[in-house]
Amino acid sequence: MPELIVPNTQQELNLKKLELSALLEITQAINDNLPEAALYKIYRFTLLAQLQISRLVLFMHDEDWECKVCFGTEQDFTKEELPEEIKNLKEITNTSKLHVHRKWRAFEIVIPILHNGKLLAVVMIGKIQPYYTNMEALSFVQTVSNIMLVAIENHKMARLRLAQEAIRREIEIAREVQSMLFPKALPNDKDVAIHASYIPHSSIGGDYYDYVDIDAEQCLFCVADVSGKGVPASLLMSNFQAGLRTILRQTSDLNTVVSELNHLIYRNAIAEKFITAFLAIYNRKTRELSYVNAGHNSPILLYENNDHRLLNEGCTMLGVFDVLPFMSVTKIQVPHNAIMLCYTDGLTEVFDEDEAEFGVEGTISFLQRNRYLSSRMLHLQLLNEINLYNEEATFTDDITLLSCRFK
Incomplete structure (x- = not known):
């Protein structure tokens, strides 16, 4: 021992x-x-x-x-x-x-x-x-x-x-900046009733919507989606909004507006970020709608008889090319009592337990069944519909809705 x-x-x-x-x-x-x-x-x-x-x-x-x-x-x-x-x-x-x-x-x-x-x-x-x-x-x-x-x-x-607190403060500032991007009020008058809803997936999202009165007869509305999320997406979207407002002071020609926005995003985007957007100008007097769809989800124009049209013509997404390879501005006459719904892909890219997508078809069917709801209830019911589509699903993206009733 x-x-x-x-x-x-x-x-x-x-x-x-x-x-x-x-x-x-x-x-x-x-x-x-x-x-x-x-x-x-x-x-x-x-x-x-x-x-x-x-x-x-x-x-x-x-x-x-x-x-x-x-x-x-x-x-x-x-x-x-x-x-x-x-x-x-x-x-x-x-x-x-x-x-x-x-x-x-x-x-x-x-x-x-x-x-x-x-x-x-x-x-x-x-x-x-x-x-x-x-x-x-x-x-x-x-x-x-x-x-x-x-x-x-x-x-x-x-x-x-300390690092987390700095990040939290950075996110808080970006959230405040993002909230300032959205219009404070949307019109509901004798010509149009516009309503919007925004549900971010995280504390800071990459979705954006806007409404701008150009003059007494013309107004512009827009829905956009930045690739990616968080602070970089929010900052790029703030550049987009500032650029849009600045360009509209110079011209309301959609061809020029979209081309200049593309050039702006191309110069300022980092880490291969880009923006999809739908921009439309409505003339209250002539009832003419001019639009450009820049690689965005196709808005749905629902007529009084429940027929519909997808607004998908335009150009490629913004910020990918210095000069857009193609561009078209589409002009259509909007009849009375038509409804247009603009949205981001967070709405349609929801899947049920069998992996079937809610999709554009599900959105069109919903609009046809619920067109007489008020704008606010229309949005709430649509969001409820996709929640019920798969109760176990968790949304992986922001959801933005902008509807316009043409009276």
Whole structure:
């Protein structure tokens, strides 16, 4: 039976003093908000000065295992992959008992550092100052390592909270910008009744709708959808809206308006973003509707007798080409009591449990059955319809609706 070494009271007291000293030094470093590299340096010198450990490596696990401290070895362990057998250790182990490459035998002992049952790090050490027993020294290493690594973990969490707060504030600003893009009021007069609904999939979406009075006779309405979501989509859409309003002050010719918008988006879009859009100008006096569909979902024009027409002529999506390869402005006469519904693909790209799409056909059928509802109820019922189409479905995109009743 091996001889049991009983530490004397003075040795225990000395180690407790060392632990307290290390704890105070680490606490001071944390309070001073020192970077992680400085904390690792304090850790290294604490063990080197107090225990005179000849060799040491510290591997930390974040998204992957990484060597943070390495000294006293000819081998550069910062470039080495920690063996799987060491990653699975739960208790202090002699390297002589492990089936690892001989380079790892430069160390005598492996000390796993756990916090709340999770392996945070692995410390591997060589010889220890002979003044202390192995039991005392290993206890000291574990204590100092736990203090340091939990502190570093908390340091990371604090940085993460600050980063998340910055992102949250950025999103909040983008949401405010986006809300300012939508018109404050939509007309309901003797000529037209326009109503819009917007349901974002995330806190910031890429959908947009607008209404602009050009003059006493003409008005423009628009629905658009930016590829992608989040802050970049919101910023690009704000460029689109500002550009549209600026161009309309110069001309109401749709060919020019769409061409200039395309050039604007092409210059400002990043990461291969583009915009699909439907733009239409209605003349209240002549009842003529001029429109361009720029790669967008085809709006539905429903006549009083329940016949319909899809408004799909125009050009390709905006921002893909510097100059649009083709363009057509379509003009149609709108009879009394017709309804037009513009929408984004979040409406039609909903699937039931058999993977059948709600689609344009489902939307047309709904309009034919519910055309006499008020505009507000029409939108609410349509949104309810797609919810019922598959109660288990979750919407993966924004949904924007803009309807216009031509009186």
